[in-house]
Amino acid sequence: MNPEKRPLLSIIIPAHNEERRLPLSLAAIDKFLEKQDYTYEVLVVENGSSDNTSGIVREFAENHPYVKLLQTPDGVRGKGLAVKHGMLAAHGEYRFMCDADLSMRIEDLEQFTDAMQRENYDIVIASREGKGARRVNEPEYRHMMGRVNNWIIKIFATAAFEDTQCGFKMFSRRVVEDLFSIQQMNGIGFDVELLFIAKKRGYKIKQVPITWYFDPDSRMKLVDDSLAMLKEIWDIRQNWRKGLYVERTSVTTTAPEG
Numbered sequence: 001m002n003p004e005k006r007p008l009l010s011i012i013i014p015a016h017n018e019e020r021r022l023p024l025s026l027a028a029i030d031k032f033l034e035k036q037d038y039t040y041e042v043l044v045v046e047n048g049s050s051d052n053t054s055g056i057v058r059e060f061a062e063n064h065p066y067v068k069l070l071q072t073p074d075g076v077r078g079k080g081l082a083v084k085h086g087m088l089a090a091h092g093e094y095r096f097m098c099d100a101d102l103s104m105r106i107e108d109l110e111q112f113t114d115a116m117q118r119e120n121y122d123i124v125i126a127s128r129e130g131k132g133a134r135r136v137n138e139p140e141y142r143h144m145m146g147r148v149n150n151w152i153i154k155i156f157a158t159a160a161f162e163d164t165q166c167g168f169k170m171f172s173r174r175v176v177e178d179l180f181s182i183q184q185m186n187g188i189g190f191d192v193e194l195l196f197i198a199k200k201r202g203y204k205i206k207q208v209p210i211t212w213y214f215d216p217d218s219r220m221k222l223v224d225d226s227l228a229m230l231k232e233i234w235d236i237r238q239n240w241r242k243g244l245y246v247e248r249t250s251v252t253t254t255a256p257e258g
Helices: 022-033 053-062 079-089 106-118 140-156 173-182 190-201 222-241
Strands: 009-015 040-046 067-071 094-098 123-127 134-136 168-172 205-209 211-213
Touching: 009 022, 009 079, 022 040, 022 053, 022 106, 040 053, 040 079, 053 067, 067 079, 079 094, 079 173, 079 190, 094 106, 094 173, 106 123, 106 168, 106 205, 123 190, 140 222, 168 173, 173 190, 190 205, 190 222
Parallel strands: 009 040, 009 094, 040 067, 123 205, 134 211
Antiparallel strands: 094 168, 123 168
16 A cells, blocks of 8 residues: 555654664564555654664665655654654654554554544554453563552652553654654653643543553663652653743654664
């Protein structure tokens, strides 16, 4: 299928040293998308990699023209920066942030599009907590790491969500143009920042339970990430007080490579 100029769905994949995981993830996404009757694009945002991540994407795109490679400016690292870069360069009415490890079944994407189309939500986020959610093969200590971070977030940022850090979230085009144009965080706190502003704005947000598969290659670090989260939450609250999250009327985008 050749997507139209403005596809219904954009999938944005931040990728730092993902030459091992991307081939399987892209193949699974392709198998899912080819069954859909809507238009789509996939943007992989290479983020300061030292491996062949870019080459893997270019090779896949040769036979899958809906896949585009983007790169963060000057190879600068930061998941928040990569996601922002991809979201603002995308064209879809719905824009889905997707971790490169695809630790959520891609078929669960239908929950997100249904919530946007049929229930008129502005943002839909995956949750690994609560009724209907499952964690598969995750060591208990890793689960506890996540709960510590979530406890910090609920106390100091927003208490509305049980899982802000799961790497699968969907935003409407209108919300992307608002939130990502004023995003300040390039690191671990960008999810919290976006949801913090979204709640202040009054956007309609849905949490959907997913089955999440633990990847032993996860790069989460309990002490370092918890301290980084505290600092970035402090920065978010200071940014709010300084008026840095005032809604903007225009957005500058960067075109995909190729």
